[in-house]
Amino acid sequence: MMSWGIPEQGWTKGPWTHEEDKLLSEYVKLHGEGRWSSVARCTGLNRSGKSCRLRWVNYLRPGLKKGQLTPLEEGIIIELHALLGNKWSNIARYLPGRTDNEIKNYWRTHFKKKHNSPKKKEKEKAPILKQKPAPQRQEQQPQEDDMEMTIPYADPSGEQMIKAQGTKDISSMYSTLEDQCLPMMSQDVASWLDTIREEDLYGGVWNLEDAEGAITGMDHPTTGFFLWSGFE
DNA sequence: AACTAGCTCAACCGCGGAACT
DNA sequence: AAGTTCCGCGGTTGAGCTAGT
Incomplete structure (x- = not known):
């Protein structure tokens, strides 16, 4: 070939x-x-x-974010993965500045570990927010960890999303059942994340192992969404 | 200090599908 | 319609780094 x-x-x-x-x-x-x-x-x-x-x-590519994923982004990834499965490129479209590869890697390292030893779990209680000492990545744009999220998730009109993504995928954006759920979901994520404190994120609601179980047990993406978004 | 195990992430591979001839 | 080329995606690998012993 x-x-x-x-x-x-x-x-x-x-x-x-x-x-x-x-x-x-x-x-x-x-x-x-x-x-x-x-x-x-x-x-x-x-x-x-x-x-x-x-x-x-x-x-x-210009505009890539090169920092730790924010809790909001993590939430979005989890939600979208529940909806879309391993459609990393699709997920990446909802996270401007993030690549499918990055999201895929992130998912694998943070959420796909199963049957961890108790010892490991201890370590993972805080792993996500634990700020890495900025590994020697070839520097690109300034670190944007603390930048305001510009993703359109809380934008009810969806206009920002269109701006952020260009026109390429817009035509098909809401063409499927799962897509119809996304705008609603996005507001949901933004709002409930507002209400969750960090300790809750990693201690309770965000028990990622449970999350994985819930997700993998879902047969239908839409059903998955409702199950997943049910905790509040 | 040295060794080892685990983690992260850049990059490769193979495949499927779209576009072109 | 069939064959070829190009592109994009998801899965996987492996080198380098870090943390633990």
Whole structure:
């Protein structure tokens, strides 16, 4: 099989260098997103189109948030996962600045651990808010952990969402049953999160293991939503 | 201080579907 | 209509880091 663009030749793999990042960024600046298979030809980068796209989407794209997920975002992820399942890209659309990869990783590390030892559970009581000592990520935009959430979740009109996402997905946004639930759900999340104090988040309501059980036990996304949103 | 286990996240892989010829 | 190419997605892997012993 081909790997986007040029037949299987020795594509460079592994971590990207600053130089490669620069080349890719310049390419996108000039040509816009898309046409990934042309990147190698146009820039001399010895990377597959796939790899370029991934690098851009997950790392170089402007507007990416590079900090710890906020409790609100976590709540949204949980809700949306209950609704949509492992549709990470769909979930990511409701979290501007977050990538599907990031959300997927986050879910796996924080919510997908099952049958943890009691010892582990102890550790996990506080894991989410525990501020990491900013690991040596290649710095991007300034850390935005404390920035105001600009996601449109509490916006009843949904207009901000449209602005944030552009027009691409709007046409289908509310075309399914689960989508019809989302606006309602979003207000719900915002409002009940307001009422939950942090200690409650990780001690009681936000018992993530229970949450997982609840979620995985759901047969229908819509049903799941109502079950899930039932705690208040 | 050294070793080990666990965690995080960037990147790769394979597949399916859309777009194009 | 059929074949090919391109793109995007979800799943998985592995290197690097951190915390615990």
